[in-house]
Amino acid sequence: MGDSVTTTGNGTAGPTQVTGRVLVVDDDPTMRDVVRRYLEAAGHEVRLASDGSEALRQFGEREPDLVVLDVMMPGIDGLEVCRRLREHSMVPVVLLTALGQEENRIAGLALGADDYVTKPFSPRELALRVGSVLRRAKTSQPEPAARELVDGDLRLELAARKATRAGEDLGLTVREFDLLAFLISNPGKAFSRVELLERVWGWDFGDQSTVTVHVRRLREKVEAEPAKPTRIATVWGVGYRYDLDG
Numbered sequence: 247m248g249d250s251v252t253t254t255g256n257g258t259a260g261p262t263q264v265t266g267r268v269l270v271v272d273d274d275p276t277m278r279d280v281v282r283r284y285l286e287a288a289g290h291e292v293r294l295a296s297d298g299s300e301a302l303r304q305f306g307e308r309e310p311d312l313v314v315l316d317v318m319m320p321g322i323d324g325l326e327v328c329r330r331l332r333e334h335s336m337v338p339v340v341l342l343t344a345l346g347q348e349e350n351r352i353a354g355l356a357l358g359a360d361d362y363v364t365k366p367f368s369p370r371e372l373a374l375r376v377g378s379v380l381r382r383a384k385t386s387q388p389e390p391a392a393r394e395l396v397d398g399d400l401r402l403e404l405a406a407r408k409a410t411r412a413g414e415d416l417g418l419t420v421r422e423f424d425l426l427a428f429l430i431s432n433p434g435k436a437f438s439r440v441e442l443l444e445r446v447w448g449w450d451f452g453d454q455s456t457v458t459v460h461v462r463r464l465r466e467k468v469e470a471e472p473a474k475p476t477r478i479a480t481v482w483g484v485g486y487r488y489d490l491d492g
Contacts, residue, residue, distance in 0.1 A: 265289035266311030284369035298322025398491030429488035438485040
C-alpha cells in the first residue's frame with residue numbers, strides 16, 4: 247500500500263509478557279517484513295499473508311492466536327476478512343488502518359476487531375498492542391470473589407470467559423467481555439469513556455470512539471431493544487452506566 251512505518255529505537259520491540267502465533271496480513275512487502283521483525287523480536291511466531299485470500303487459506307490450515315490485519319488491500323479487503331473470521335472464530339484481530347480513515351476503524355470494531363493501530367505507526371507500539379491483546383485473551387484476570395455474574399437472563403462465567411443470554415452464547419470478543427464484566431460488577435455507577443479505556447483495557451491513551459462502538463455492539467447482544475437500552479444506559483455528558491434488570 248506504500249504506507250510509511252515510523253521506526254524507533256534499535257529495531258526491537260522489547261519483551262511482552264505473553265507471546266503466541268501471529269498471522270500478519272498486508273499487501274505491502276516492506277510493511278510485512280518490518281512488522282514481522284518487530285513481532286519476532288518480541289518472541290512471537292509470525293506467519294505472513296500478502297492478501298485476503300491467502301490469509302483465509304492460512305487461517306483455515308492453522309488458526310493463529312492473533313491476526314494483524316491491514317484494512318486497505320486489493321481483492322478481499324481487511325474488513326471482509328475480519329467479517330469472515332468472525333463467522334466461526336473469536337481469534338483476536340488487530341487492524342492496521344490509514345490515518346484519517348475513521349469510518350474503517352469504526353467498521354472494523356463493529357465487526358468484532360479487538361484493537362487497531364493507525365498508519366504511519368511505530369512497530370514497537372504495534373508489538374506492545376499485540377502483547378496486550380494476547381495477554382487479555384490468554385490469561386485470566388485475578389479471580390474475583392464471584393465466579394459468575396448474573397443479571398436476569400444474562401450470565402457471565404468469569405473463569406470460562408463465557409457470556410450467555412437466555413442460555414444462548416453471545417460470542418463476545420475479548421474486549422466486549424471485559425467491558426461487560428466491568429459494567430455489571432459496578433451497577434448504578436456512571437463511567438466516562440476515558441475511565442473505561444483506562445480501567446477496563448489499561449489504556450492511558452486511545453480513541454474514545456472505541457468505547458462507543460463496543461457499547462453499541464454489547465447493546466445489540468444484551469438488550470431486548472438495542473435502540474431503547476435498559477441495561478447499558480447513556481449518561482449524557484458523562485458516559486455509560488449499567489442498570490441491573492428489574
